[in-house]
Amino acid sequence: xxxxxxxxxxxxxxxxxxxxxxxxxxxxxxxxxxxxxxxxxxxxxxxxxxxxxxxxxxxxxxxxxxxxxxxxxxxxxxxxxxxxxxxxxxxxxxxxxxxxxxxxxxxxxxxxxxxxxxxxxxxxxxxxxxxxxxxxxxxxxxxx
Numbered sequence: 001x002x003x004x005x006x007x008x009x010x011x012x013x014x015x016x017x018x019x020x021x022x023x024x025x026x027x028x029x030x031x032x033x034x035x036x037x038x039x040x041x042x043x044x045x046x047x048x049x050x051x052x053x054x055x056x057x058x059x060x061x062x063x064x065x066x067x068x069x070x071x072x073x074x075x076x077x078x079x080x081x082x083x084x085x086x087x088x089x090x091x092x093x094x095x096x097x098x099x100x101x102x103x104x105x106x107x108x109x110x111x112x113x114x115x116x117x118x119x120x121x122x123x124x125x126x127x128x129x130x131x132x133x134x135x136x137x138x139x140x141x142x143x144x
Contacts, residue, residue: 002082006082007075009035009044014078014131015138017055017064025063052081070135076126087123090116 013031028046032039046064054073057064065108066073079086089112093111096104 004083004086005088006045007079009041010078010082011075011131013042013045013064014049014054014066014070014073015135016068016130018070018135019138021065025061026065027062031064048082049078052077054078054081054119055096066131068082070132071130073131074127075129075131075134076123078131079126087119090122091118 011121012035016031016034017026024030028039028042031042031046032038034105035042046057050057050064054077055064056067057117093108094117097108099105
């Protein structure tokens with residue numbers, strides 16, 4: 001079970017955008033340098049965050065800014081922006097239903113409820129973590 005690295009890249013970008021406000025015009029090139037990711041990966045993440053309404057990007061000159069206060073942006077909102085179907089596929093069930101084995105024929109139904117509980121728990125936890133709390137953690141770490 002793993003949450004895609006797209007989410008960590010998106011969080012990195014959002015914290016960078018927040019920290020750079022009034023200091024630098026945040027472009028995909030600048031974010032690529034900070035994250036160490038290919039600019040195409042950054043542009044894809046920025047596009048998804050923009051589509052989700054989390055950021056705006058000035059046309060022409062570039063420059064990304066948050067659309068909401070960090071306290072209003074949850075980790076789940078960020079994750080869902082870059083991985084819209086990610087949470088429902090975070091735990092997979094292997095394909096085996098065509099087999100004669102009664103376990104194979106019923107394992108999907110057996111796992112459906114517990115896996116849904118896990119998904120709901122992950123979603124709830126991610127909804128309770130805000131960009132603001134991650135920015136606060138960032139500030140705590142750099143002030144040590």
